[in-house]
Amino acid sequence: MKELTRLSKMFAEQLHWGALAKATIATALLGVTIILGSRNLANFDAALIGYTFASLFAAFGIVYRYSVWLTKPPTRMYWRRGWQLFLSPRLWKNLRSPRILAEAVVRKIVVQDFVWHRSPERWAGHMLIAAGCVLAALVTFPLVFGWVHFTQGAITPEPTYIIQVFGFGVREIALHGLESWFTFHALIVASVLVIPGVMIVMYRRMLDTGAVAVQRFSRDFLPLILLFAVAFTGLLLWVSYEFLEGYFYTALAQLHAWTVIGTLIYLPFGKLFHIFQRPATLGIAYYKSHLSELEPACCPLTGEEYAPAVQTKDLTEVLHELDFDYSAVGGPPETPPWNEISPAGKRMLIGRAHSKIRNDRFD
Incomplete structure (x- = not known):
């Protein structure tokens, strides 16, 4: 009992209560938006409840860790200076602030030239994984949360589907058109992007002596394995219903669900967390661009x-x-x-x- 009390006290002392409050609020807000965005869960698919709870857990962990990260003195300094310079009236006078932001977004987020300077091979793998993950996230989360769903449109020789966003019809697409094919196969495209990207990065990590010397399984290999598992099982689902008449589909769906849930739970703790840290580096671009004038x-x-x-x-x-x-x-x-x-x-x-x-x- 004394040991349990000691551990509880130690845990309470190490817990960052400010970050805990922010994470709780963010998770609650996400839960509210799920309810409201799905029209009081009318458009929510109960079969995806596991994904939803994993997403809520990931949101809590990400906000908690991000909040703690921002309390670190170097990070807090860059964060504060970045916002000060971004909102500086002198930089907005000649629209210099938006130009710096646009250039930083293109270079640091979209093109990621800092990875290219390290290795073109590394950049190719990184970009394939990034493109696949972004595409998958843009499709998966709105569908899981019930924010986006499809209803039947015109019943004619050319049938259509209506894309519903937050319960409002925003676009009608032809069932057999190119747009509908990409819409319904976007996750397949994402898998096709992620799998070769993971293989390129894995190949480099096994042969690059510099990477081998410092890498760890939990930090460097586990996220790659999780991404590959999610993409590969998702691809198997498509093969099952497209070419095998649904053979083994139920088991594959369960396996895919567990890989996705595992990845979401891992998200706040491992290397994949840098996805959420990267946008903060935009403030460093302001800091560096402004230093020469001081x-x-x-x-x-x-x-x-x-x-x-x-x-x-x-x-x-x-x-x-x-x-x-x-x-x-x-x-x-x-x-x-x-x-x-x-x-x-x-x-x-x-x-x-x-x-x-x-x-x-x-x-």
Whole structure:
């Protein structure tokens, strides 16, 4: 009993109550939107209840972890500065802020050129997985939550379906047209994108010595296995009802459901969480683009300008919050903290130290 009390107390101390409140509110709001968006569950498919609860769990975990992540001093600093610069009237005066945002979205989110610079092969795998997952999410979640469903349209030699969004008919599509084929096979297209992407990334992880040295199963291989399982079982479902007259369909549907639910539950805890972290890097683009226009800081040793003063101030503030003290120990009392010295000044101090140790002799 004492051990249970001790564990409960330790758990309560480690729990981030602010993040818990935000996660609870976000999950409740998602639940309300599911009820309202499906017209009081009239358009909700009860067979998908497992997906729904897994999605609610994932939403809670994602918001909780994201909220905790934003409390970390470096992340909080970038987050705060990013929003300050984005809303800066000076940047909006000549519409520079929207241009920076558009460029950052294209480069960091859509094209992801930072991955291309590391390896074209890595970029290809990453883009295939990203495109497949985004397409699958755009289709799956609205259908699972009952936000989107289809009703029968005109009964003519050319039958149609009506796409219902939140209970409102928004578009009528021909049953045998190209648009309807892509609409009803979008998840198949997503699977065809994800599977080769996973194989490319897996191939690289097995042969790249740099990746092999630092990778872990739970962090690097498990998300790939889960994505492959979801895509492959979904593809098998299509093969079953399209070519095998539904043979083994029920078992495959159960297997696919478990892989999807497992992936959703894993989402807040593993590497796939970086999907939700990536948009926050847009603030870094504002930070970097604005630094060149700010007043520079001068190195106390060399007297040269080396970085914007606001950047050195932010760094000092973050280091203080993290209890990192880079003050000089054992040196002259006038020596400034290490983080306030320019790279040239640091090299000069290192040179002085070597010179002192060798009694001014470097032969």
